[in-house]
Amino acid sequence: MTVLEIRDAYRTHGDGEAAVHALRGVTLTVRPGEMVAVMGPSGSGKSTLLNLAGGLDRPTRGEVSVEGRQLRTLSKRQLAAMRRRSIGYVFQDLNLLPSLTAVENIALPLELDGTGVRPARRLALAALGEVGLAGLGTRFPDEMSGGQQQRVAIARALIGERRLVLADEPTGALDSQTGEAVLRLLRTRVDAGAAGVLVTHEARHAAWADRVVFLRDGVIVDASRPLGQAEQLLGSAS
Amino acid sequence: MSIRHGLLALLHRGPMHGYQLRTSFEESTGATWPLNIGQVYTTLSRLERDGMVRGLPDDGGQRPYEITEAGRTALSDWFATPLTRADRPRDELSIKLALAVTTPGVDVQAVVQAQRTATMQALQEYTRLKTREPEPADLAWRLVLDAMIFQSEAELRWLDHCEASLVRHNQPPPVRSVTPAPAAERRAVTS
Numbered sequence: 001m002t003v004l005e006i007r008d009a010y011r012t013h014g015d016g017e018a019a020v021h022a023l024r025g026v027t028l029t030v031r032p033g034e035m036v037a038v039m040g041p042s043g044s045g046k047s048t049l050l051n052l053a054g055g056l057d058r059p060t061r062g063e064v065s066v067e068g069r070q071l072r073t074l075s076k077r078q079l080a081a082m083r084r085r086s087i088g089y090v091f092q093d094l095n096l097l098p099s100l101t102a103v104e105n106i107a108l109p110l111e112l113d114g115t116g117v118r119p120a121r122r123l124a125l126a127a128l129g130e131v132g133l134a135g136l137g138t139r140f141p142d143e144m145s146g147g148q149q150q151r152v153a154i155a156r157a158l159i160g161e162r163r164l165v166l167a168d169e170p171t172g173a174l175d176s177q178t179g180e181a182v183l184r185l186l187r188t189r190v191d192a193g194a195a196g197v198l199v200t201h202e203a204r205h206a207a208w209a210d211r212v213v214f215l216r217d218g219v220i221v222d223a224s225r226p227l228g229q230a231e232q233l234l235g236s237a238s
Numbered sequence: 239m240s241i242r243h244g245l246l247a248l249l250h251r252g253p254m255h256g257y258q259l260r261t262s263f264e265e266s267t268g269a270t271w272p273l274n275i276g277q278v279y280t281t282l283s284r285l286e287r288d289g290m291v292r293g294l295p296d297d298g299g300q301r302p303y304e305i306t307e308a309g310r311t312a313l314s315d316w317f318a319t320p321l322t323r324a325d326r327p328r329d330e331l332s333i334k335l336a337l338a339v340t341t342p343g344v345d346v347q348a349v350v351q352a353q354r355t356a357t358m359q360a361l362q363e364y365t366r367l368k369t370r371e372p373e374p375a376d377l378a379w380r381l382v383l384d385a386m387i388f389q390s391e392a393e394l395r396w397l398d399h400c401e402a403s404l405v406r407h408n409q410p411p412p413v414r415s416v417t418p419a420p421a422a423e424r425r426a427v428t429s
Contacts, residue, residue: 041402187369203358203394204387207365212358214351216401222351224358 001068003164003195004030004053009062011048011218022048023059024218032163035187035196037206040215046199047168049215053197054087054166055079066164084113088157088194090167090186094149096141096156102128103137106156127155131185147178154182158189165189165196171205183208241273241281242290246305246313249291255300256282266378270386285309331393335400346404354397361390 011023023045030036038046051057052064055071064071067086071079096105107124111117128137131151141149150170157165167186171179187208190196198209206212213223241263248254248262256278263273282303285291290309294302305313331353338344364387368380 041398184369203361203391204365207358207361207387207390208369209362212362214354222355224355224362 002029002031002065003067004028004197005063005065006049006052006059007063007065009049009052009059009064011045011052011057012060021218023052025062026215026218026220028213028220030164030195030197032193032195033190034211035190035198035209037198037200037209037212038215039200039203039206039212041201044215045218046215048218050166050168050197050199053164054089055083081113084109085160086163088159088162088165090150090154090157090165090170092169092172094141094153096149096152098141101138101140102133102144102152102155105141105152106159109156110160123159124155127159128152130158131155132181147174147181150174150178150182151185154185158185162189163194165194167196168199169201170198171200171202179205241277242285243313243316244271245278245281245285246290246309246316249303249305250310250313253294253302253304255297255302257300259303267382270382332396339404347401350397350401350404354394354401357390357393357397361387361394364390 006026006028009023009026010021013020013022026045026049028036028049038049040046048057052059053066055064055066055074058064058072066082069082071082074082097108100108103121103124106127107117107120110120110123115123125134125137128134131154133148133151133155136144136148139148141152144152150172154170157167165186170186171182174182183205186196186198196209198206200206211223214221244263244267245259248259248266251262254262256275259282260273260275260278263271263278282291286293286303288308290306290312291303292306294304335346335349338346338349364383368383368387
């Protein structure tokens with residue numbers, strides 16, 4: 001069972017001479033409990049890939065399925081519902097609403113989806129605890145540090161039963177310790193059974209993933225997974 | 239770094255015999271530098287010859303060594319002197335890449351990609367070791383591990399840079415290069 005399946009996806013912007021081929025035949029599957037990092041230079045198609053995975057954009061050709069449902073076959077309403085229920089996003093710019101408190105920001109997708117205010121708040125408080133911010137639920141974004149805001153954004157992405165977590169440079173402007181804490185949170189959720197896709201240009205962060213794929217010019221050029229031979233590596237590091 | 243200085247640093251804590259030295263050495267470098275017992279005894283006898291350590295009377299079949307005043311001075315000089323680039327081993331990878339771009343018939347992009355995959359795998363393993371460590375992990379071990387993480391990361395950045403330079407150099411860029419570009423186009427991208 002795969003949570004995300006992208007099959008031979010192409011994405012072209014514009015046409016004729018001016019056509020830009022953002023993705024050219026990308027195939028990628030992510031299983032429950034698996035985190036895949038996507039690396040590549042600017043313009044290699046990383047964000048396009050993530051947008052296709054999250055149903056924010058459609059492929060020009062090829063298929064994208066989330067939890068076995070082909071996104072192409074869903075109506076706009078069904079797609080929006082799936083995005084709210086099954087898919088969690090962490091963006092580089094946090095997209096927190098400044099007029100809502102931390103808990104309100106986190107609960108928003110559930111409330112939009114018809115969950116009652118109380119149960120939504122209860123889940124939001126639990127998610128806030130999960131990211132280590134219990135007690136800061138009534139703060140507004142501008143009353144929190146950058147690292148705390150990022151954690152709120154992550155709590156929003158992890159709330160409820162999200163099976164697919166998509167993160168675009170989630171450690172963006174954070175210092176290395178806070179960035180690591182963010183990765184630890186994503187890793188924990190993935191280890192608990194979600195599927196994760198992490199777009200990053202930092203190899204040190206990509207290394208938290210089970211698999212790293214490299215994109216260049218819209219094509220996956222190589223992929224790596226751990227060897228499970230740490231001791232050998234250490235022995236040869238002299 | 240030499241094993242000499244490593245052993246002097248350990249003996250600075252107190253007298254030890256060969257096996258204890260080997261174990262402590264591996265513990266404080268997180269097993270990144272395995273020593274065999276022969277290296278330990280050879281180094282100890284040279285240190286003794288140079289007056290840096292002194293053998294003590296046998297202690298149940300094992301002969302402990304202690305550091306001398308000359309040994310302490312050598313150790314403190316070592317800590318006080320920064321390493322120079324020339325002290326470090328030559329980087330085989332950069333030499334390999336430099337030769338790859340100047341040798342006809344070599345698919346340099348394939349060399350870069352294969353290395354990047356291997357280095358990324360190493361980085362994933364180091365990261366896995368680090369995240370597996372309960373907090374707070376042993377500081378010395380964590381710092382050694384971090385050094386390897388940062389080195390792998392630097393190597394990956396350099397490989398990305400090599401790849402970008404190759405692409406600029408060999409326009410139009412082949413996406414999945416199986417056949418190398420003509421030899422005449424291959425000039426060194428690094429100097």
